[in-house]
Amino acid sequence: MRAGTAARVLAAVAGVAMFAVTVRYAVLRSIDVRPAVWVRWWVTAAVVHDVVVAPAAIAVGWLVVRFAPRWLKAPLQTALLLSAVIVAVSWPALRGYGRMPSNPTYLPRDYAGGLTLTLAVVWIACAGWAAARLVRRRQAAPLGPSVAAAPR
Amino acid sequence: MAVRLRWPEPPPAVRRWLPEPGEPIAPPATSSKLHDDRIAARLGIALAVTFTVCFLTGLWSHVQQDPPTWLAIPARPAGLYRITQGVHVITGLAAIPLLLAKLWAVWPRFVQWPPFRTVREALWRAALLPLVGGSLFLLGTGTANIAGWYPWKFDFRKAHFAASWLTMGGLLIHVAAVAGITAAALRRSLKEDDATDGRLSRRGFLGVVGAAAGVVTVTTAGATVRPLRALSVLATRDPGSGPQGVPVNRSAADAGTRGVDLGAYRLRVEGRVATPLVLTYDEVLAMSTRTASLPITCVEGWSASADWRGVPLRDLLRRAGAEPGAEVVLSSLEQRGAYRTSKVGQDHAADADTLLATHLDGQPLDPDHGFPLRLIAPNRPGVLQTKWVTTVEVR
Structure with missing residues (x-):
């Protein structure tokens, strides 16, 4: 316990020391780092994420588990999570933000096509999974076909 | 440490939406069992590892460009920088789903009331702004940089370097604050009290986050891992293209x-x-x-x-x-x-x-x-x- 506490105090002190390194570097290289602009960017990133992005993701997840039928919930959660991540990562390429007419080796691929293909694989796989769950549910239904026909 | 702070009580209509600050994480009104310390702990460890890998490979890249006088950069092995920088970018991209999932899992703590009750909790929460802001900054600016996109008015490399120290400093303080909770969360089974009602289970959720990291890797790593080139349809560069x-x-x-x-x-x-x-x-x-x-x-x-x-x-x-x-x-x-x-x-x-x-x-x-x-x-x-x-x- 004592050793654990010492290690934690040491880690926290090292963390504060790294903040000091950050401040020193940002001040010494202020022409390049532009500390005021730099701080605004990461504070904005944290605030936008915590106030907009995370609540929106939680709201979408809530709608899925509240309204989707049982057999669809997990596959739909999976497809949405994967899609959100893939779109976020490929966004700059998809929009062609870094494209340079003088240098076609930046963003050389067809990103709309690549994204469509990737999302198609994800959604087809999840649709297959959902269909399998639905079939299993129907097979497992103890009563006649009239009841099993209404999966919920 | 024993000092306990007193906070005003919000009106009951507001209060019932705000989780308690206790441990483990209290789920918000959605009552999802995925907002859970056991998930946060596992994702946290994965992030600590990936961010440390990115930090060390990033430092290595930085000293090549700004070599300190005491360090002689070796010429061998010839492919070393190719590996370290490939690892840096691949690991950073794979960390994106890990970070988003982790922040999603612990989000109830963002709106908990009271925000903190002890000095330890206050320090923990104060270190979250540089940790979360710095993490998002690093992964966001890195993703834009590999696409050649610079929508800001600072020097990318130096701002990215500064943010890496900020983030790792925040991470060390965070680890110091949550080591106990994490150890306790890892001892508890993921399966315990995990009735899903058709939803993703905890293990299923972690599996999907891992799959997201895998999809991101496969669709981008071909920029340096040649055999993946045909699958890397989202890679911002293509090693076979160009004059x-x-x-x-x-x-x-x-x-x-x-x-x-x-x-x-x-x-x-x-x-x-x-x-x-x-x-x-x-x-x-x-x-x-x-x-x-x-x-x-x-x-x-x-x-x-x-x-x-x-x-x-x-x-x-x-x-x-x-x-x-x-x-x-x-x-x-x-x-x-x-x-x-x-x-x-x-x-x-x-x-x-x-x-x-x-x-x-x-x-x-x-x-x-x-x-x-x-x-x-x-x-x-x-x-x-x-x-x-x-x-x-x-x-």
Whole structure:
């Protein structure tokens, strides 16, 4: 316990020391780092994420588990999570933000096509999974076909 | 530590939406069992590992470009920088789903009331702004950078470097604050109290987050992992594209070095040398050459191997009578640009494979690859493989 506490105090002190390194570097290289602009960017990133992005993701997840039928919930959660991540990562390429007419080796691929293909694989796989769950549910239904026909 | 702070009680209509600050995480009104310490702990460890890998590989890349006086960058192994920088970008991209999932899982703590009750909780929460803001900044600016997108008014490399210290500092403080909760959460089974009602289970959720990291890796890593090239449909660079099948970061058009007049072109070797040299392109071609198979590795994570032919830098230095162990600075025909000159350290200057190359895969260099002459050296970031070389200054 004592050793654990010492290690934690040491880690926290090292963390504060790294903040000091950050401040020193940002001040010494202020022409390049532009500390005021730099701080605004990461504070904005944290605030936008915590106030907009995370609540929106939680709201979408809530709608899925509240309204989707049982057999669809997990596959739909999976497809949405994967899609959100893939779109976020490929966004700059998809929009062609870094494209340079003088240098076609930046963003050389067809990103709309690549994204469509990737999302198609994800959604087809999840649709297959959902269909399998639905079939299993129907097979497992103890009563006649009239009841099993209404999966919920 | 025992000091307990008193907070005003919000109206009941508001209060019932705000989780308690206790441990484990109290779920919000959605009552999802995925907002859970056991998930947060596992994702937290994965993030601590990936961020540490990114930090160390990033530091390595940084010191190559801003070498401290006490550190001599080795020229060998030749492919080292290709591996470290590939790992840096691949790991950073794979960390994106891990970070988003972790922040999602612990989000109820963001709206808990009261925000903190003890000094330990106050420190923990205070370190979250640099940790969360810095993490999002690093992964966001890195993702934009590999696409060549710079929507900000700071220098990417230096701002990214500053944010890495900020984030790792926040991470250390965070680890100190949550080590106990994490250890306790890891001891509890993921399966316990996990009735899903058709939803993702905790293990299922972690599996999907891992799958997201896998999809991101497969669809992007082909920028440096050649066998994945066909699957990497979202990679921002393609190692097989470009003039002579090799990508370019700064084109001759952008550098203003298209259509070099070979009649006027001279390679100068000057500075602390016994006999300064002034060579025409033909005189350089007439020297004995060497072919080396070396990767060109960009700081943005792509890499491509090629066979380069040219004059070893050390042969030129010897011919000019430079002292062994001298430091060399190369200058480009390019008039402007942050990487117009580059320093070649002792180890690189002495390496047989450090070439002033004239040919790429048997053909004269394309203007975009630095015609008439470019530096190509083992274990070196692409931005320091100076193109359109015209001066070799010995210091």
